[in-house]
Amino acid sequence: MSIWAKTQLLGQDALQQVQSTYSLNNFPLEVRHHFATWIEQQPWKDIDESNPTHESYAVQLLENLVQLLDEKAADDKTDFISKFKFTEFSSKFSDFYSSNPMNLVRVVKACLGKEEMLIQMAENPTQTADAKQSSLTKDIINKEIQDLKKMTDVTEEEVRQMQHKQEQFIILYQRSLQINNQLLQPTARNQAELERKLKQQKDELEKQLLASAQELLTLRLSLSSKHNETINKLDVLQKKVVDGELITWKRRQQLAGNGAPSDAGHLETIQSWCESLAEIIWNNRKQWFKEDILRQQLPIEAPQGTKDYHHELNPRITGLLSSLVTRPRSSTFIVESQPPQVLKKDSRFTATVRLLVGRQLNIYMTPPQVKATIISEAQARALLKNESKAKEENSGEIINHSGTMEYNQASGHLSITFRNMQLKKIKRADRKGTETVAEEKFCILFQSDFTVGGHELVFQVWTLSLPVVVTVHGNQECNAMATVLWDNQFSEPGRTPFHVPDTVQWSDLAEMLNTKFNSMTGRPLSHENISYLTQKLFGTDDPSKTILWSQFNKESLPGRNFTFWEWFYAIMKLTKEHLRNQWSDGLILGFVGKQQSQDQLLKKPNGTFLLRYSDSELGGITIAWVADNPDGERQVWNLAPFTSRDFSIRSLADRIKDLNTLLFLYPDIPKAKAFSKYYTAVTEEQPNKTGYIKSALMSVIPNHPQPQIAALMSFDNPQTPQQYTGPISPTNSLLSHQDSVQNEQSMESDFDDGSIYGIQTDYVTEDLADDLIGQININDLLGLSKVT
Template identity: 50%
Template sequence: MSLWTKAQQLQGEALRQVQAVYGEHFPIEVRHFLAPWIESKIMSDVDPDNPQHEQYAASVVGALIQELESKAQALTNEEFFLTKIKLQGAAEMFRQRYSQNPLGLLRIIRHCLGTELKLVQQAENMSLGMSSNPAALLPDASGEILQQLDILRQRTQETSEDLRRMEQEQEAFALEYHELTKIQANLTHLQNQAPSQQRNDFEKQLRIKKEMSEHKLNVKLAELLQMRMALAEKHKETLMLIENLQARVLDDELIRWKREQQLAGNGVPFHSNLDSIQEWCEGLAEIIWLNRQQIKEAERLRAKFPIMQANNTDHVPALNTQITQLLSSLVTSTFIIERQPPQVMKTNTRFTAMVRLLVGGKLNVHMTPPQVTVSIISEQQANTLLKNDKMAKGEASGEILNNTGTMEYQKASRQLSVSFRNMQLRKIKRAEKKGTESVMDEKFSLLFQSKFSVGGGELVFQVWTLSLPVVVIVHGNQEPHAWATVTWDNAFAEPGRTPFVVPEKVPWSQVAETLSTKFRSATGRALTESNQRFLASKAFRNPNLQLPLVGPEAGNLMLTWSQFCKEPLPERNFTFWEWFYALMKLTREHLRAPWMDNTIVGFIGRKQTEDLLKQCLRGTFMLRFSDSELGGVTIAWVGDSSEVFMLQPFTSKDFAIRTLADRVSDLKHLIYLYPDIPKDQAFGKYYTPFTDSQTPTNGYVKPLLVTHVPGWSSGGGNLETGSYPPTPQGFYNPQSPEASMGRDTPSVHSATSETVHSSFYPSTQTGQPNEVSDSFQDFMSQVEELDNLEEFQMDLNTMGVMPPGMTHFKS
C-alpha cells in the first residue's frame, strides 16, 4: 500500500495535518494525481541543502513539470475541468518559481512526505496500543516554518529582480539625460551663430527633440521614483515577515529547546531538534544577508542618483538599520551551549562542555575560526551582565583550567562548534552567606564568550552565552543538597527570570511530577500515585494527609523550599530531600532491576505495611524504604498470629557485600513476596549462581557470606518442616531507630560476617545537619583518598566478639 493511500485513511486531526502541510507552494492535487510518480522518483538520500545535488534536483523538477502537464492533458472529462486548470497552474508556478531553485522544491516535497510518514506511523502505533501521547498529533511547526522560509526566498528573489530592473532604468535615464545635455549644448551653440533659415530649421528640430527628451525623462523619472518606493515598500514587508519568523524561531523554538535541555537535567526525556533549528536559522541568515545586500545596493543607487520626490521620506537608511539589527540578533542568539557543563561541579575534577554557532557555516565564520573563552561568574555578576551586556575585564568568581578553545567546522554536518574536554575548576570565590544560606544554595554560571567578524570584516560581533546554574562543591557529602538546589531550579525556573530567581514555594503536584521524573530517570520506573501520596505525607510532615492528586484542589497545596530541603523531618536529623535522594541513589546503584520489576513497594508507611501483611499468609514479606535510616530498605514479614516484624534496614554498604536478592534467599522464613508471589519466582533470576564444584585457584577455599536472623533462619529443621520458631523476643531491638514512630512492631536484627573499616571522619547520620566549610571539606577529600588505602579488616568471629550462630559460612 502506498504512503499516499495510507495517508488518505487517516482521520481527525491527523488528516487535517496532512491537508495543512500542502498549499500554494505545493498543491495537494499534485500530490494526489502524481502519488506513485512522486514516491518512486523523489530519492530519500538527496540532501536539499547540498549544492552538489542541484543538478539531480533540476532534472527531477523538470520531469515533475512534464509529468504534471501530461497528466493535465489526459484529464478530458468535464468533471475534472477545474482540476485540470489547477494542475496546469501548478506546472507553470513550478517552472517560474523553482527552475532557478530546484533544491527548494525538493526540500518542500521531502518535508511533505516526511510529515505524511510520521502521521501514518503514529496512527499505526496507536492502533497497536504503542502510543497514547496526544502531543504526538500537535501541528507540525517545522512544516510551517519551512513554508514561510520558502515564501521569503521567493520574495527575496523578486526584489532582486526588481532591483536589477531599477538599476537598468536608472542607467537608461542617465543615457537619456546625457542625450538631453547634448541637445541643450547644440541649442546653445546655434544661438551664438548668425541667423539664417537653415539655423532656424535646425534649431526647431533640436527644440522638438529637447521637448521629447524632457518628456521621456520626466516619464522615466516618475517610473524610477515609483520603482524606488515600491522596492522600499517590498523590503519593508519582507523585513516584517523576517522579523515575525525570526521571533518564532528564536523566541519560541530555540527557547523551548533550551527549556527542554534544562528539564533534561531533571531526567525529562530530551528529543533534541537542534539540527532543525539550525536549518531554520541558516535559512534566515541567508535571507537576511541577501536582503541586506539588496538594501545596501539600493542605497548605492540612490547616492548615485540623489533625486527625491517632494514630501517623501527616504526609508532605505532605516531599513538598513533594521536588517542589520535582525542579523545581529540572529547571530548573538544562535551562540548556544549544545552540551551543558555538570550542574553540580566539584573542584579539581575534570568536566566537559560544548558550544555551537548555528549560523556560523552559512555566514562563513569558519573561514577565520573564532576562539571561545570560558569563565565562571556569580549570580550577581550574571545579573550585571544581562543589564549591561558586558563584563568588566578579568572579572570572574573562580579559576578554570583549559578554558579556551577554537571553533571547528564539520563540513558533513555543517556545524561550527568547539568541545571543551578537559576543563577543571581550580578555585572558587564565594559570596557572603545570609541567615540559613549554605554554600550549596549558591548558584554560579559558566560564561562562554567569543568575537568574530562576517562579510570580510564589515560587521564584528561579540557574542556570549550563560550555562544553566551550577552549584560548586568541594566534597562528595555536599552533593545531595547541591542536587536539591539544581533540581528545584531546573523544574521551577520561570521564562525570562532574573538570574537565578526561583519561587519560594510551588504546587505539590509539580513537585511530585519532578520527583517522579527524576526517580524514573535514575531507576527506570516512575513513582505511582500511591508513592506520591506517601511522599506528600512525608514532605508536609502529616501522616494523615488526604491529598487530591487531580483537580483544582491539587494545585492549592504548596510546598516551600524550606520544607523540601532545609527543615529536618520530625525526630530526624535529615531533610525530606536528603531522605529521598539517598533512596534514589540506593535504588539506582543496588536495586534498579527489582524496582523495575515491581518487587519493591518502597514508598509505603509502616502502619500501612502492617495492615496489608496482617491479612496475608505467614511468611509473606514486603520491601519498603526505611523512614529512619538514610538510604535504607527494610524487609517486613508476617509471622505466627499475624504478627508483623521489621528487619533492621539494609544500606548500600550491606548490598556491596551481598545483594538484596541473595539476602532474601538466605532468609528461609520469607516465603511469599506480597501479596502471594513465591519469592524464588520474584527474585530467582537475581540470585548469585553458586556451585559446590568450584575449585580454588590460590590454595584457599572461598567462604560464602550468608544473611542470618537469629531464631528465625538457622540452617536446621525449620525449613524442612515449614514450622516457625517462637517469636524471638531476645532479639527485639528496643532501641530501634523506627521505635519513635509510636509502633510496637518488633524490629529484628540480621547478622552477617562483616569487616570493620577505619574512618577518619564522623558519621553523617548523627546530630543536626551542619554547614561544613569548603576548606575542611577539601581537606577531608584528601584524607578520604588516604583512608581508602589504609582500610583494614578484622574477622569478628576470630576475635570472639560475635556470638556463635550469628553467622555461618558455606564453602
C-alpha cells in the first residue's frame, strides 16, 4: 500500500497534522493527492541538499512536476474549476522554486517524513508516548501565546483609555487655569456673584482633577503591573520556545547528520512561535513608549511604598527582543541547512541560513547581508567568550562566501542559500599527541547585522555551523566521518567548542552505528547483529561495556591492520553502493561469524548458502555454503570475499546465479525466488558495427561438485577458480535421493540458471571420471575388437 493510501486511513487528529504540514510548507494537498504515485516514485531521499552537484536532479524534478501540472490543467477530463487551480499551482511552483529548486526537495522530504512518522505512530501505538508529549507541548505553547496576545490586547486598550482620560484631565486643568485667571482679574461690586460662582466652579474642578489624577495614577500603576506580568510570562515562554524547542530542534538536526530522522516540519512551527513572541514583545514595547510619553506629559508621583514597575520594564523588554534575535546558543538566526561535515578542500558546498523573525520585525524590507568564514575550534571558543576581534579571525579562505538574504512571501522565510561556496585555503593548528588531521574540527561562522524600528535598534547576529572536518584526499573520509559521528552523537548542549567525552557507553555507540547503517543501507541492524559487533570489540556479549575513542577508531582490531570503525565503514560503504536492495530485502545475513555460519549451514541440506561480511578483508562479503567434500563428508565452504571492485564488474545476484552449487538461500529460500529480480536481463547479442559479438564474464567454483551446469569463468578476480574442462555426466548421478527431491522442488531455480528443460547436468569429478573410463571398452570404441 502506498504512503498516501495509508495516510488517508489515519485518524482525524493525524489528518489535521498532515494538512497543517502541507499548509505550512505551501505544498497544496491537491497536488499531493493527484500525483501521489509519481511523488512517491521519485528519489527525494537520495538527493543531498548540501551537494551542489545534486541541484540538477532537483531542477529536473521541478520541471517534471510543473509539466504534470500543466498536463492536468490541459486534460479534457479535468473539470472547469480544477483547470484554473492546476494552472495556478504550476505558476506558483515555477515562481517559488525556480531560483532554488533544492527547496522543493526539502519541502517534499519534510511532508513525506511527517506522513511516514504519523503512519508509524498509528501502526506502533506503543511508540506514540513521545509524540503525544510533543503534541501536548505544542498545545500548551499555543495556548500560552494566545493568552499573552489577549493580555497585550487588554493593556493596549488600557493605554488608549489612559490617553483619553489624560486628555480629559488636561481639558479640566485648562478650564481650571482659566477660572483662576478670571478670579485674579479686578472685579466690580456688581460682579461679586460672578466671583462666587467662579470659586464654586474652581472647587468642583479641583475635586474632579484630584479624582482624575488619582484615577490616572491607579491606571498607570495597574498598567505597569500588568506589563510586568506579561513580561514575566513572556520570559518563561521564550525560554520554553528558544531554550527548549529550538535547541531540541538543533539537537535533532545534529543527530540527523548521523542518519536519524529529521524534523524539518517542526521548524515552521517554531518560526510561527518566534514570530508571535517577537510580535508580542514589540507591541508591549510600543505600549511602554506610549505610556512613557503620557507620563512625561503629565508627571504624577506615586505615594511612598507603592511599587511602580514602569522604569524597569523597558530594559527587560528590549533584553527579551535582543535575546530572541542575537543570543549565541539559542538565537533565531540559524543554520537551516548545514554544510557537509566532512568538507573536502576545493570542493563546492552549500548551506542555508535563516532568520526566524525576519518577517515579523519587517527586516525583510531591507534584507541584511550575510558573510561566511571558517574558524577553528579555539576561535569558536574565543567567540563564545566575547573576546575582542574574535569575529574578525578565520582559519582559511572561502570563496563565494557573502550574499543578501531573500524573502519568500509565500513561505515567510527570510533566508540565504550559499550555493557555490568553496574552501580554497585552510590553516591547521598544531596537533597534540596522536591527533590526526581527520580529528581536527572547524566550523563555519555566519555573521550579519540589521536594524529594526527605523534604526532604533541595531542587532549584530552570528551563528555557528556544526563542526566540520576538512580533508584534502578521499582516503581521509573514513576517519573524518568517525570524528563527525562521535561529535554529533555525544556532544552536550552548551558545551565548550567542540568538547566530547573520550569514553562512552557501548550501547549508545551501538545505537549510533545502527542509525547510520540504517540511513545508508535502508535496513537497521538486528539484535543479533549488535551482539556480533559487541563480541567483535570486546570478546564478550556484554552491552554494559564502555568504549574509548581510541578503541573505536585508533587501535587496530586483534590480528588485523585496521580499526573497528574502518572495518564497519567499509562494510557500510559496500552495502550502500552495491548491496542496498539485497540488504533491505533481508537476503544478507551479514554480521555473522565464520563458526556460527558453519553451525547454521550444517543443519541444512546441501546447496544451502548464506552471505556474510568478511572479518579479514575491508569491505568484503563472502558466500558460505554447505556441500560434500571429495571424501563424501558434508562441509561448509567459503568463497574468497567479493569487494566493490568485483561488483563494479558483475553484480552479486548475477554471481550467485552463475554458481549452480548454490541452491537455497539460508534458511530454505530457492535462490531464484530470492535473487531473480536482481538478475541482469540476458538479451541475444547481435554483431556490432565491427562484426564482433560482445562476450560476458561469469563466475564458477573450480574442482567442486556442482548439481548443475557450471557457469563461465569470471576473469575480473585473480582468486576466481578456473573452469573444469573434464567430461560431463549425461545424468545427475552425483546427487543423493534427497538432493534430487530438492532439485525437483527448485525446478524454477534450475530453469533460471540456464539448465536444459527437464534435464539436470553437471561436471563430473575425478573419481567418477575414473569409474566411467573403467566401464568403457576402448577396443570397441576404436573398432579394434573386430581385428583378429
